[in-house]
Amino acid sequence: MLESLKKMFSGNEGDMPVSTGSKPDISREKSAELYEKAKNYFPGGVNSPVRAFKSVYGTPLFIQKGDGCFVWDADGNQFIDFCGSWGPLILGHNHPKVRDKVTEVMQNGMSFGAPTALENELAELIIKNNKFVEKIRFTSSGTEAVMSAIRLARGYTGKDKIIKFEGCYHGHTDSLLVKAGSGLVTFGETSSAGVPKSFAQETIVIPLNDKDAIKAAFEQFKGEVAAVIIEGIPANNGLLMQDVEYIKYLENICKENKALLIFDEVITGFRLGFEGAAAHYGVKPDIVTYGKIIGGGLPVGMYGASAEIMGHISPDGGVYQAGTLSGNPVAMAAGIAQLTELLRSGFYKELNNKASEFAESIQRFATARNYKLKVFHVGSIFWLAFTDKDKIQSADDIDPTSMEKFKVLHRELLNRGIYIGPSGYEVGFVSAAHTKIELEKAKRAILESLDVVFRNK
Numbered sequence: 001m002l003e004s005l006k007k008m009f010s011g012n013e014g015d016m017p018v019s020t021g022s023k024p025d026i027s028r029e030k031s032a033e034l035y036e037k038a039k040n041y042f043p044g045g046v047n048s049p050v051r052a053f054k055s056v057y058g059t060p061l062f063i064q065k066g067d068g069c070f071v072w073d074a075d076g077n078q079f080i081d082f083c084g085s086w087g088p089l090i091l092g093h094n095h096p097k098v099r100d101k102v103t104e105v106m107q108n109g110m111s112f113g114a115p116t117a118l119e120n121e122l123a124e125l126i127i128k129n130n131k132f133v134e135k136i137r138f139t140s141s142g143t144e145a146v147m148s149a150i151r152l153a154r155g156y157t158g159k160d161k162i163i164k165f166e167g168c169y170h171g172h173t174d175s176l177l178v179k180a181g182s183g184l185v186t187f188g189e190t191s192s193a194g195v196p197k198s199f200a201q202e203t204i205v206i207p208l209n210d211k212d213a214i215k216a217a218f219e220q221f222k223g224e225v226a227a228v229i230i231e232g233i234p235a236n237n238g239l240l241m242q243d244v245e246y247i248k249y250l251e252n253i254c255k256e257n258k259a260l261l262i263f264d265e266v267i268t269g270f271r272l273g274f275e276g277a278a279a280h281y282g283v284k285p286d287i288v289t290y291g292k293i294i295g296g297g298l299p300v301g302m303y304g305a306s307a308e309i310m311g312h313i314s315p316d317g318g319v320y321q322a323g324t325l326s327g328n329p330v331a332m333a334a335g336i337a338q339l340t341e342l343l344r345s346g347f348y349k350e351l352n353n354k355a356s357e358f359a360e361s362i363q364r365f366a367t368a369r370n371y372k373l374k375v376f377h378v379g380s381i382f383w384l385a386f387t388d389k390d391k392i393q394s395a396d397d398i399d400p401t402s403m404e405k406f407k408v409l410h411r412e413l414l415n416r417g418i419y420i421g422p423s424g425y426e427v428g429f430v431s432a433a434h435t436k437i438e439l440e441k442a443k444r445a446i447l448e449s450l451d452v453v454f455r456n457k
């Protein structure tokens, strides 16, 4: 920890000033007006459901611009942002290096549907600095990357069944919109209308952090399992940290059963470090998927594996997968510019230190006040959980009634200029653009808001 940083966050959190209570609501008229309009055009007024503010107070803020760690809404309110477009913006909003590279490349046209040197450049940046992939394929979203990885695993192994974990999100592909049925090991039940039951039958859903469950699944479906898919560190349903030992167990049981281990690193890739969660644990997944950060804010996904496994993808092999805009030059440019910054020496160390001190200082305050709050964090990802459990490692460990507290917290934070994802199941992200000054401001706003949350209980 840098000394100066330590000083910034030190002090007895128990002595922090108590807020005078709930803050009056900021003006949200323009956003509300835009939302009314949007409802005429889009189901729920949005193009992705979590944006609709269904589990918090009020209606969505319409964002006008972002710069560094700040966003501004249509009413001109300024916020310190911890959503970061749900993870991609590890350098903050509108980073000059990313913006300049994108504008430069755009001058030459935006898509050709033919190879460009920029694809090679981004691939080289990734493959040279990542021991988990030898060959890759770019897609235009994380969902597509995961969908393709699943198809590849099935094509490669000649088996059909997939094991996934309750509490992991892998995008909205049919075979993964499946939740656990009753019983330890069961076929999944679809978690969305429109997913055929027969698809769900190919997906087995088990709890995280449970060796018996995975063992039983492999016994029950002996010789049928193509792959086990897990989020590097599950971060879409709270932050469900797994023990290294458990992940190594998964790696071994997959090997024993000739099933592939797929690491969905769409959030954790390039976030925990350049090589994501695989390097964090020291395991070697067979297929890895990336998204979010890899595109610097533009739509990019990717899946990769050994050259041998990737040899099964068309046109080399029989597993078909394609994309009109895959690897398009503008998105590649953003990825190149962003990943180049991440490779600077000390980048992750500085970011992760800053983020962990931020998280821990909030925790110290909550502990000093006996608030039932845990700030789980890893790298620059944090999750505010209203719980007194020391560990939350599976979806079942989360108390749904705690989300009422999150609702109050979210409103108080917006009214104090802090923007976080509008659901208590979502994690927050610290970016390189959050300076110590802004983190200190954000911390104070969070502490004041917690006082309100716990006095209104």
Ligand SMILES: *Cc1c(COP(=O)(O)O)cnc(C)c1O
Pocket: 141, 142, 143, 144, 146, 169, 170, 171, 172, 231, 236, 264, 265, 266, 267, 291, 292, 301
């Ligand atoms: C966001 C996410 C996806 C889906 O990516 P999209 O780009 O939204 O399609 C898949 N897996 C994980 C782990 C994610 O966090």
